[in-house]
Amino acid sequence: MQRMREELIRRNYAAATIRAYLKAVEHFRQHVGVELEDMGPDDIRSYHAYLLGERKLAVNTVVLNICALRFLYIKVLKRRDMKEDLPYPKQRLRLPVILSPAEVAQLIAAASNLFHRTILMTLYSTGLRRAELCRLKVSDIDSKRMMVRVIQGKGGIDREVPLSRKLLPTLREYYRWMRPQTWLFPGTVNNWRADKPITTKVVWEAVRQAVKRAGIRKHVTPHTLRHCFATHLLESGADLRSIQMMLGHSDLEATTVYLHLSRRHLQATANPLEQIAISSPEKLPLSRRLRKSQ
Numbered sequence: 001m002q003r004m005r006e007e008l009i010r011r012n013y014a015a016a017t018i019r020a021y022l023k024a025v026e027h028f029r030q031h032v033g034v035e036l037e038d039m040g041p042d043d044i045r046s047y048h049a050y051l052l053g054e055r056k057l058a059v060n061t062v063v064l065n066i067c068a069l070r071f072l073y074i075k076v077l078k079r080r081d082m083k084e085d086l087p088y089p090k091q092r093l094r095l096p097v098i099l100s101p102a103e104v105a106q107l108i109a110a111a112s113n114l115f116h117r118t119i120l121m122t123l124y125s126t127g128l129r130r131a132e133l134c135r136l137k138v139s140d141i142d143s144k145r146m147m148v149r150v151i152q153g154k155g156g157i158d159r160e161v162p163l164s165r166k167l168l169p170t171l172r173e174y175y176r177w178m179r180p181q182t183w184l185f186p187g188t189v190n191n192w193r194a195d196k197p198i199t200t201k202v203v204w205e206a207v208r209q210a211v212k213r214a215g216i217r218k219h220v221t222p223h224t225l226r227h228c229f230a231t232h233l234l235e236s237g238a239d240l241r242s243i244q245m246m247l248g249h250s251d252l253e254a255t256t257v258y259l260h261l262s263r264r265h266l267q268a269t270a271n272p273l274e275q276i277a278i279s280s281p282e283k284l285p286l287s288r289r290l291r292k293s294q
Contacts, residue, residue, distance in 0.1 A: 052089060070083065115206075119203060130204070141171060186198065
């Protein structure tokens with residue numbers, strides 16, 4: 001485990017990834033009850049089936065466990081033959097929930113206070129992940145260039161996102177009230193404001209309360225606003241490459257999912273039913289009973 005930790009650090013993996021990988025490997029070791037060096041393909045296959053079958057973990061969670069075990073055996077123990085015994089589970093494409101622009105406006109209007117309203121508007125107008133939003137600093141808001149700078153986002157990548165002209169007045173009003181020092185959204189210690197970032201739970205709560213007050217029945221999370229940001233940009237005519245850069249996707253393929261959600265792109269091609277001649281439904285009998293032939 002120490003060798004694995006050192007190898008992860010040497011390859012400059014993120015601190016959160018290091019913790020997740022080490023935790024996953026430790027769970028594997030405890031479940032099998034054998035020293036890591038002595039484990040074989042049968043142990044891995046049974047554990048893989050256990051995660052999916054008995055524990056019924058989400059596919060993405062199982063993928064993280066497989067990534068951790070692959071790193072252990074291939075990068076640390078140099079047992080490259082184990083790669084065949086560590087396949088990634090098949091993932092099914094599930095399209096995310098998308099709110100209409102009117103529903104987003106309804107959600108923002110339902111914010112219970114200025115703090116929550118600013119969080120919701122920033123999420124939607126920048127497409128930031130909730131962890132990226134939590135770590136925004138006051139200095140990251142460049143009102144002169146009208147840009148928001150994201151420092152060390154997912155994958156350790158810096159990027160910039162345009163600052164909305166509608167968001168700026170809200171940010172200024174929020175700043176005059178909150179007076180944040182370092183972090184744009186400061187957290188608390190023992191219910192007192194502190195110079196530390198808020199946790200992602202605060203973002204979840206802001207969204208949950210607004211959804212409830214707005215009466216929206218769709219399943220909405222902070223990440224839903226990120227999906228709405230990308231989809232509404234695409235429907236407004238933005239190109240995929242620009243959206244990829246603003247979202248911080250390392251691969252354009254991850255951004256193409258929004259083609260399945262954009263009404264403008266889905267409705268660009270005429271439906272084949274529109275191209276054939278059919279009779280009026282008013283001439284059809286309303287009963288489903290078959291008439292006897294005379």
